[in-house]
Amino acid sequence: MKSGILAAAAAAVVFGAVTGAQAGPTLDAVKGRGFVQCGVNAGLPGFGNPDSSGNWTGLDVDYCRAVAVALFNDPNKVKFTPLSAQQRFPAIQSGEVDLLSRNTTVTLTRDTSVGLNFAPVTYYDGQGFMVNKKLGVKSAKELNGATVCVQAGTTTELNLADYFRTNNMSYNPVVIESNDEVNAAYFAGRCDVLTTDASGLAGTRAGVAPVPDDHIILPEIISKEPLAPAVRHGDDQWFDVVKWTVYATIQAEEMGITSKNVDEFVNSKNPEIQRILGTSPGMGKALGLDEKWAYNIIKTMGNYGEIFERNVGTKTPLKLERGLNALWTNGGLQYAMPIR
Amino acid sequence: MASETRDTARPSAPGGVSFSLSDPTVRAVFYQVLVVGIVIAVGWFLIHNTLDNLSKRSIATGFGFLDREASFGIGESLIDYHPRDSYGRAFLVGVLNTLKVSIIGVVLATVLGTLIGVARLSSNWLIAKLASTYVEIVRNIPPLLQLFFWYALVSESMPPVRQALNPIPGVFLSQRGLFVPVPSADPVWGTMGFALAIAVIGVIFLRRWAKARQERTGQPFPIGSASLGLLIGLPLIAYIAGGAPTALDVPKLQGFNFVGGVVLTPEFFAILVGLVVYTAAFIAEVVRSGILAVNWGQTEAARALGIDSGKTLRLVVLPQALRVIVPPLTSQYLNLTKNSSLALAIGYPDLVSIANTTLNQTGQAIEGVAMIMGTYLVISLGISIFMNWYNKRIALVER
Numbered sequence: 001m002k003s004g005i006l007a008a009a010a011a012a013v014v015f016g017a018v019t020g021a022q023a024g025p026t027l028d029a030v031k032g033r034g035f036v037q038c039g040v041n042a043g044l045p046g047f048g049n050p051d052s053s054g055n056w057t058g059l060d061v062d063y064c065r066a067v068a069v070a071l072f073n074d075p076n077k078v079k080f081t082p083l084s085a086q087q088r089f090p091a092i093q094s095g096e097v098d099l100l101s102r103n104t105t106v107t108l109t110r111d112t113s114v115g116l117n118f119a120p121v122t123y124y125d126g127q128g129f130m131v132n133k134k135l136g137v138k139s140a141k142e143l144n145g146a147t148v149c150v151q152a153g154t155t156t157e158l159n160l161a162d163y164f165r166t167n168n169m170s171y172n173p174v175v176i177e178s179n180d181e182v183n184a185a186y187f188a189g190r191c192d193v194l195t196t197d198a199s200g201l202a203g204t205r206a207g208v209a210p211v212p213d214d215h216i217i218l219p220e221i222i223s224k225e226p227l228a229p230a231v232r233h234g235d236d237q238w239f240d241v242v243k244w245t246v247y248a249t250i251q252a253e254e255m256g257i258t259s260k261n262v263d264e265f266v267n268s269k270n271p272e273i274q275r276i277l278g279t280s281p282g283m284g285k286a287l288g289l290d291e292k293w294a295y296n297i298i299k300t301m302g303n304y305g306e307i308f309e310r311n312v313g314t315k316t317p318l319k320l321e322r323g324l325n326a327l328w329t330n331g332g333l334q335y336a337m338p339i340r
Numbered sequence: 341m342a343s344e345t346r347d348t349a350r351p352s353a354p355g356g357v358s359f360s361l362s363d364p365t366v367r368a369v370f371y372q373v374l375v376v377g378i379v380i381a382v383g384w385f386l387i388h389n390t391l392d393n394l395s396k397r398s399i400a401t402g403f404g405f406l407d408r409e410a411s412f413g414i415g416e417s418l419i420d421y422h423p424r425d426s427y428g429r430a431f432l433v434g435v436l437n438t439l440k441v442s443i444i445g446v447v448l449a450t451v452l453g454t455l456i457g458v459a460r461l462s463s464n465w466l467i468a469k470l471a472s473t474y475v476e477i478v479r480n481i482p483p484l485l486q487l488f489f490w491y492a493l494v495s496e497s498m499p500p501v502r503q504a505l506n507p508i509p510g511v512f513l514s515q516r517g518l519f520v521p522v523p524s525a526d527p528v529w530g531t532m533g534f535a536l537a538i539a540v541i542g543v544i545f546l547r548r549w550a551k552a553r554q555e556r557t558g559q560p561f562p563i564g565s566a567s568l569g570l571l572i573g574l575p576l577i578a579y580i581a582g583g584a585p586t587a588l589d590v591p592k593l594q595g596f597n598f599v600g601g602v603v604l605t606p607e608f609f610a611i612l613v614g615l616v617v618y619t620a621a622f623i624a625e626v627v628r629s630g631i632l633a634v635n636w637g638q639t640e641a642a643r644a645l646g647i648d649s650g651k652t653l654r655l656v657v658l659p660q661a662l663r664v665i666v667p668p669l670t671s672q673y674l675n676l677t678k679n680s681s682l683a684l685a686i687g688y689p690d691l692v693s694i695a696n697t698t699l700n701q702t703g704q705a706i707e708g709v710a711m712i713m714g715t716y717l718v719i720s721l722g723i724s725i726f727m728n729w730y731n732k733r734i735a736l737v738e739r
Contacts, residue, residue, distance in 0.1 A: 109703065113703050157413075161411050173414065175697065189495065189500045190515050
């Protein structure tokens with residue numbers, strides 16, 4: 001069933017009859033079409049998840065919407081395509097989606113032989129382990145011989161093997177394609193351990209676990225998982241649009257501009273703010289967008305901090321601290337390149 | 341060739357050879373060249389287009405990745421596998437896992453399907469209705485749902501590993517699967533295998549000799565019991581001669597899981613039972629139609645000749661029914677093998693599951709999908725060739 005979609009994507013590359021055939025002008029194609037095609041997670045609370053009334057929500061989803069706002073000043077001009085970990089690369093390669101915003105880790109292989117270009121990191125994550133409290137396990141080092149549930153086709157699968165190899169421990173993988181089935185197998189007791197990115201574990205514990213307090217996330221973070229939106233190789237203009245959409249949200253937070261107070265800044269005397277909000281023109285034109293692109297993003301979607309807090313922050317069920325995702329001025333890693 | 345001689349024999353139109361399309365020979369050659377030309381052109385277009393698109397998107401191509409280290413784990417394997425092994429070896433593990441579930445599945449589905457097919461024809465009302473209900477329910481539910489059902493059944497209904505059921509000493513049943521003790525490694529097992537091979541060869545010769553003698557003298561030979569004696573006796577002698585070792589490798593709970601013995605994992609159980617139950621429903625219908633296809637008169641004629649009912653079934657009805665059964669049965673075997681690719685959904689590491697992980701880690705979707713398709717093609721053609729050979733062997737030889 002799922003491999004049918006994979007095969008279809010491969011067939012698309014073979015027959016070359018799909019939208020991906022044009023390598024350069026994605027921006028023109030998207031503008032002509034009137035909406036952005038965005039690949040997202042099918043069900044990861046906080047990152048990509050339909051809510052009870054069917055609206056897509058999450059941090060990754062909000063970045064799809066931010067791109068749509070930059071282009072059309074309308075956060076709903078997005079066609080969301082839920083993708084499994086395995087479907088995501090064929091989907092972006094074949095042109096089925098214009099933008100992949102699906103908690104995807106930046107790696108060298110993906111940047112090169114998979115043929116992706118990664119926009120700035122929207123969430124600095126790391127892989128963790130969740131276990132049932134009843135096991136009495138306090139550290140990942142005690143997991144020798146454990147059965148581990150893991151989703152197929154992720155860097156997680158590789159980090160897991162590396163971690164157990166490095167520590168001379170053995171394990172039994174249960175590798176399942178769909179995220180929902182992996183979680184179901186873990187909560188049914190098929191596995192001792194569930195492993196994925198720590199943010200994903202928090203989301204699963206908050207949103208899927210029958211009794212969240214029965215499960216603990218072990219302290220070890222065994223990998224670096226910088227999650228970033230990605231586009232196809234070979235279309236620099238489209239890559240620039242996505243890249244600077246992300247930077248605009250971070251820059252806005254650095255300057256204290258939020259969705260609520262952005263209008264007060266429009267008449268600011270600060271030349272930097274004038275450039276960002278389009279009061280003094282040039283930036284939008286350079287990107288091939290409206291001069292109000294960043295203003296619209298901030299007004300509609302908010303700055304990076306607002307997007308973070310709204311989807312995964314301490315007031316949400318995920319209860320994630322900013323941590324590495326704080327601004328560089330606050331000891332985190334989020335740093336926008338100058339918009340000038 | 342024949343038409344060529346016919347053409348030269350017939351005087352052609354003045355002015356030499358005519359290329360009119362109304363000439364059947366010319367027409368035949370023309371259309372064949374045309375078709376071959378189109379096939380080559382389309383093939384060339386596809387390959388060229390693929391390479392072109394791949395290089396435009398800077399996607400790596402080729403099968404070089406098969407030698408690279410796989411660095412992912414696999415849950416169950418028939419051969420030694422470790423994450424430091426290559427993608428090629430990981431793929432082999434997947435192929436073997438697919439073959440394992442397909443071969444065991446085909447055997448069990450045939451047995452179950454035959455029983456249910458015969459049961460549908462039973463004169464016992466209850467048995468016939470039960471069999472019909474089974475067939476109608478099972479074959480109308482998509483196989484993927486059935487797999488989820490069986491997998492959920494095992495993982496939800498079985499006790500956690502630390503409260504494993506222990507029905508027989510040494511045997512443990514839990515969410516982690518069924519753990520069974522196996523005899524510890526000993527050289528005698530190899531000797532017994534050798535003895536069994538000799539017994540099989542012996543049986544083949546014995547059958548030939550018995551058949552020849554019966555044709556010559558008319559005296560029947562108790563070939564069944566003699567073969568059985570040979571097949572059991574020789575390995576048994578080897579076992580006793582080897583010192584009759586009784587040491588067992590018993591599974592025991594150690595840390596998170598049972599260690600030792602052999603395990604039937606929930607994933608393998610779910611995919612096997614799911615495929616067997618689903619395919620058996622179709623095989624039951626094939627068997628039923630095959631038996632019904634043999635005219636009742638055949639049975640009556642056999643009875644009239646004084647042949648007992650067992651021999652009637654074996655020598656008169658079945659050989660004729662098999663001719664009807666075997667071709668559709670082949671399709672069911674192929675279906676079962678191909679449906680095993682649904683294993684991905686419930687975590688059994690079959691060929692598709694491992695190839696998908698591989699192509700996702702390497703990004704080489706075209707090579708990965710081509711390898712999946714190629715392997716299924718080889719397996720399916722293998723089954724077809726065997727079943728066609730068998731079909732020919734049992735086909736009615738008309739004089």
